[in-house]
Every structure is written in structure tokens, then in C-alpha cells.
Amino acid sequence: MLLRSLNPVAVARGDDIPDAVRIGDSTLSRSDVLGAATSVAERISRADRVAVLATPSVTTVLAVVGCLIAGVTAVPVPPDSGRAELEHILRDSGAQAWLGEAPQNAAGLPVIPVRLHARSWHSYPEPPDTATAFILYTSGTTGPPKGVLLSRKAIAAGLDALAEAWEWTGADTVVHGLPLFHIHGLILGVLGPLRFGGPLVHTVKPVPKAYAAARGTMYFGVPTVWSRIADDPESARALSSARLLVSGSAPLPVPVFDKIRELTGLALIERYGMSETMLTLSTRADGERRPGWVGVPLRGVETRLRDERGGDVSRDGESIGGLQVRGPMLFDGYLGRPEATAQSWTEDGWFKTGDVAVIDPGGFHRIVGRESTDLIKSGGFRVGAGEVETSLLGHPSVREAAVVGVPDPDLGQRLVAFVVGENVSETELIDHVAAELSVHKRPREIRVVDSLPRNAMGKVQKNQLF
Structure with missing residues (x-):
């Protein structure tokens, strides 16, 4: 069932729960x-x-x-x-x-x-x-x-794989304030x-004080939610008694990960999925939690990386490739779109996520971003926008960052960073990235904006930056 x-x-x-669902x-x-x-x-x-x-x-x-x-x-x-x-x-x-x-x-x-x-x-x-x-x-x-x-079988398989990774049982109270039209919420x-029998507390809006008042054991949020909680130390400390804090739907900035851990004593669980696959990767309740990395395949899931010619990409923690997955929680296709469905699968049965990633020798995954917007080919190098964004977010003047590749007659594409922050120095940020990563990964231009366009799940909509 x-x-x-x-x-x-x-x-x-009479095996009832009086507050099984509270919204x-x-x-x-x-x-x-x-x-x-x-x-x-x-x-x-x-x-x-x-x-x-x-x-x-x-x-x-x-x-x-x-x-x-x-x-x-x-x-x-x-x-x-x-x-x-x-x-x-x-x-x-x-x-x-x-x-x-x-x-x-x-x-x-x-x-x-x-x-x-x-x-x-x-x-x-x-x-x-x-x-x-x-x-x-x-x-x-x-x-x-x-x-x-x-x-139904994909949903059951996906939830049960998460229960195994997160040690999720009926003793857990889940708290979140996420939209109810996507996988996450x-x-x-x-x-x-x-499915598992524990109470649900939906806070209607994912605001820090509502999360703090809920007194749950598992909290779900997108990076924007965790960033706001990190900026509200009193609410953050109220989550210290929780068992798991889970972040997903968009990359979590490392400074937010560090601040939440400092305030709560808990390292956030990061995970990866999409509508077509549900969740396929996650850090585990009993495993390593590495900021900026989304963990290992869930039970029943296999992953691989492919280059532009379909060849294997090394699992060395550095080489970037297109992420492909297979497992029991994947979708049955796109409604009325047989061509789009066929194009999303390889001949040997792997789903092409459209995301690019790196995998280290131990099987830990880091998502670089969307292949169409976040894999930037500049001066003969393949640069992941997410890596540059993470570096920028580590600078104290930057609150938000989005990196894109724009056409360039010399480089093919040049890296341009859109940042939200205070007292931003273009030269200082470019030098910061060049020193922390490498010179060829530095943005060639910094554009300061008031905000970044995001969808309901907190993902930056890069096609609206121009």
C-alpha cells in the first residue's frame, strides 16, 4: 500500500495520530x-x-x-x-x-x-x-x-530508498513550508x-520562526530557507534538537552550511533529484556530510558520467561530465511527447539528466549545474558555473551569485558573474576566484544586481539575467 x-x-x-497533518x-x-x-x-x-x-x-x-x-x-x-x-x-x-x-x-x-x-x-x-x-x-x-x-511504484521505491538513507521512521515529525506541486514539498x-506514519507540520510559509516553533525531528528546506534561518540565530538554535536538516532543489552555499552547523550543531543533509527521477543521490544519516556535495546513490540507483562523445569520464573528483542515472524511482516518460521521452534516454537504458557533475573515487557526487547553462567552455577549458559561484559566495561581500557564459569572439564564452551584496569590488572578487580556484576559472566581468530571479523552489532562472 x-x-x-x-x-x-x-x-x-484505534492506531490513530491526533495531529497526523497540521497545516x-x-x-x-x-x-x-x-x-x-x-x-x-x-x-x-x-x-x-x-x-x-x-x-x-x-x-x-x-x-x-x-x-x-x-x-x-x-x-x-x-x-x-x-x-x-x-x-x-x-x-x-x-x-x-x-x-x-x-x-x-x-x-x-x-x-x-x-x-x-x-x-x-x-x-x-x-x-x-x-x-x-x-x-x-x-x-x-x-x-x-x-x-x-x-x-505509484516509482514513488514507493523513491520514498523507501530515502527512508533507508535517512533512517526515516514513524517516530519522525517532518516540518517544512515548501510548495505542494513539486517532488520536494x-x-x-x-x-x-x-507512508511512514509520522506527523507532518506544514508551516504554510517557510519562515524561520515558524520552523523554530514546530519542534520537529526532520526539517526540509531549499537554500533560500536555510539562508534566512542562518540569519536568525534564535530560530536556528531552536532546531538543535532535530535529527536531520535537509536541503535541496538548488545548490546550498557553503557559508550557509557552515553557519547552520555552527548555530545548531547539525550538518545539513544535501541531496539531488528532479521531477523525472525523484531523489537519486543524498548524503546519509550515518555518513559523511561534505558541503557542496550531494552524496552517494540511493539504494537501487546507479550513476555514470559521459563526455560529449559519449565516452566515460573519470571518477577523480575533478573531471566534469554529463550525469546519467537509472533506478526504480524514475518516471515513465513525458505525457504526449514520445520524441522528447526517447531523446532523454540512452540506447542502453540510462536517463540523461541534463546536469553536469563530478564524482570522486569514493562515489561522492557534486553537481556542477545544467549542461545547457552551467557548463561553460572558455578558452579551451570546461568550467562549471557552480564551482565559481561557490567560490564567490565564500567572499564576505557576496550574499548571492550566479555565473553564466556569454559569447566571446576570442574565448568562445567568457564567464560573467551576477552578484548580490554590499561594497562589492569587481577586481577583488575576480582575484579571489583566481586565487582560490585557478586563473582560467575567474569571471571576466562582475555585474552587481539587487536580486536574482528565482522560481518557486529557489532555483536561479539564469535565462532571465539578460
């Missing part, structure tokens, strides 16, 4: 979730796909769980979607109705309400593990968002607690 803690037999015998001021017991979600399932059981406006609310949780009980595919929709994006997701997914609520700029689809106090104890057979549980839409940085097909942050 995908959501093991919602086993009707266990709930019926803001709303709290549901385990039996509340089962009863209300089963009532949802009764109303949608004849549907194929429904759209869920993924607000941070118990309505979203009940809608998603109702879909899983009924075997109906859920299409989580970002609440801040613009009209064009919204129309694309609805048209592309083939969603037949809105489940829970509809956005103001949506029209044409019926709305099926989610009633928080309705209860049903009807028993549904477990859907096939090959059934598509979710269609998650990518960020669309290289065109219209693509629908990623995630099966929805599958890890909602389905994880419902």
Missing part, C-alpha cells in the same frame, strides 16, 4: 485524513485525471490522497500560474475537473468540492502499482512545461509522512 499509515485496519483498531491552524488526525479522503475518492472514482490547485492547505492534502485511494491521476497546479501556463497544463494534461477549488483565472472545467468534514469508510482496492499517480509539470525553462508521468513532504 502506497500510503501505509492510512491502512483502514490500523485506523479502525497552519488546521489539524487532521489519521482517521480524519482517511475518512475525508475516501469521501473525495467516492466523488471522483469515475474520472481519469483531475487538476488540484496545490495551495498549502489541508484541502490539497485530502484531494491528493483521495486521488491515490481512487486510482485517479492528480495534476498538481502551481497556485501562482499565469493564464498561459494554466491553459497549457489543463489542455496538455487532459484534466477533466478541478478538485477542491479553481483559480480565478480558470474557466471551462467543473469544480468538485473537497469537504473537510465529510467521512466515508468505503473500501477501495489498491490500484495497480504501474498506475500513474501524478503528472508533474517541469519548470519550462526550455519551452512549455512538460508533463512528467510518475507511477508534495512527495517527500506529504506522502513521506503518510
Whole structure:
């Protein structure tokens, strides 16, 4: 059973948790979730796909769980979607109705309400593990968002591999305030607690004081969240009693890693994944935590690096290559995009992530960035933008940094760094990188900006920097 803690037999015998799900001021017991979600399932059981406006609310949780009980595919929709994006997701997914609520700029689809106090104890057979549980839409940085097909068995395999790496059990209380339309907030942050049995506390917004007040054992956040917590020492110290602090969805600056460890006594867990693969790499609860590195393959996962000609790349901790993965938690393809699906896989069955990375002799991985934007070919050298960004973030005048390659008639591409900070000296930063890394990795230009454009998960959208 995908959501093991919602086993009707266990709930019926009184094995309940009074605060299984708490989102803001709303709290549901385990039996509340089962009863209300089963009532949802009764109303949608004849549907194929429904759209869920993924607000941070118990309505979203009940809608998603109702879909899983009924075997109906859920299409989580970002609440801040613009009209064009919204129309694309609805048209592309083939969603037949809105489940829970509809956005103001949506029209044409019926709305099926989610009633928080309705209860049903009807028993549904477990859907096939090959059934598509979710269609998650990518960020669309290289065109219209693509629908990623995630099966029930992929979700179960991914969560169980994480449980083994993180020693995650029903004794853990998960705390986060992440969006509920991506892997991190929805599958890890909602389905994880419902699979393993521990409470979920969603803070609605991922602000330091809310995290501090939650008193959990596992905290999930993106680097922006951890940076704000690091700047709030009182809230950070309140997390000292936690078991794991987890960062993902974007690279974590080393200074933030160091400051959180200083304030809490805990070294952050860093991990790597994407919509198509869920999580495939992570540092372990019982293993080394190296700032800037995302750890080792999870159980059942294999990785390799390939150069531009498809050849092997050395696992020496320095050589950069395209990261390819395979494992039981990978997606079933892009909805209605057979060509894009075929192009994302090698002939021998490896998924091409589009990210570039290095792997050290011990199997530790460091993600350099996206091959399309973060692998910069300058003066005959291959330079990873992430390595240069990490160096810049180590300078006291820099709060945020993004490095890109721009066309150059002499070098092919030259490195340009966009930085947010105070009292920034272009010459000092260029010299800092040249001394810490090497001369050919130094930015040729520093541009000071007020902020960096980021998406909902905190990733810098480099295509908007120009």
C-alpha cells in the first residue's frame, strides 16, 4: 500500500495520530485524513485525471490522497500560474475537473468540492502499482512545461530508498513550508509522512520562526530557507534538537552550511533529484556530510558520467561530465511527447539528466549545474558555473551569485558573474576566484544586481539575467 499509515485496519483498531497533518491552524488526525479522503475518492472514482490547485492547505492534502485511494491521476497546479501556463497544463494534461477549488483565472472545467468534514469508510482496492499517480509539470525553462508521468511504484521505491538513507521512521515529525506541486514539498513532504506514519507540520510559509516553533525531528528546506534561518540565530538554535536538516532543489552555499552547523550543531543533509527521477543521490544519516556535495546513490540507483562523445569520464573528483542515472524511482516518460521521452534516454537504458557533475573515487557526487547553462567552455577549458559561484559566495561581500557564459569572439564564452551584496569590488572578487580556484576559472566581468530571479523552489532562472 502506497500510503501505509492510512491502512483502514490500523485506523479502525484505534492506531490513530491526533495531529497526523497540521497545516497552519488546521489539524487532521489519521482517521480524519482517511475518512475525508475516501469521501473525495467516492466523488471522483469515475474520472481519469483531475487538476488540484496545490495551495498549502489541508484541502490539497485530502484531494491528493483521495486521488491515490481512487486510482485517479492528480495534476498538481502551481497556485501562482499565469493564464498561459494554466491553459497549457489543463489542455496538455487532459484534466477533466478541478478538485477542491479553481483559480480565478480558470474557466471551462467543473469544480468538485473537497469537504473537510465529510467521512466515508468505503473500501477501495489498491490500484495497480504501474498506475500513474501524478503528472508533474517541469519548470519550462526550455519551452512549455512538460508533463512528467510518475507511477505509484516509482514513488514507493523513491520514498523507501530515502527512508533507508535517512533512517526515516514513524517516530519522525517532518516540518517544512515548501510548495505542494513539486517532488520536494508534495512527495517527500506529504506522502513521506503518510507512508511512514509520522506527523507532518506544514508551516504554510517557510519562515524561520515558524520552523523554530514546530519542534520537529526532520526539517526540509531549499537554500533560500536555510539562508534566512542562518540569519536568525534564535530560530536556528531552536532546531538543535532535530535529527536531520535537509536541503535541496538548488545548490546550498557553503557559508550557509557552515553557519547552520555552527548555530545548531547539525550538518545539513544535501541531496539531488528532479521531477523525472525523484531523489537519486543524498548524503546519509550515518555518513559523511561534505558541503557542496550531494552524496552517494540511493539504494537501487546507479550513476555514470559521459563526455560529449559519449565516452566515460573519470571518477577523480575533478573531471566534469554529463550525469546519467537509472533506478526504480524514475518516471515513465513525458505525457504526449514520445520524441522528447526517447531523446532523454540512452540506447542502453540510462536517463540523461541534463546536469553536469563530478564524482570522486569514493562515489561522492557534486553537481556542477545544467549542461545547457552551467557548463561553460572558455578558452579551451570546461568550467562549471557552480564551482565559481561557490567560490564567490565564500567572499564576505557576496550574499548571492550566479555565473553564466556569454559569447566571446576570442574565448568562445567568457564567464560573467551576477552578484548580490554590499561594497562589492569587481577586481577583488575576480582575484579571489583566481586565487582560490585557478586563473582560467575567474569571471571576466562582475555585474552587481539587487536580486536574482528565482522560481518557486529557489532555483536561479539564469535565462532571465539578460
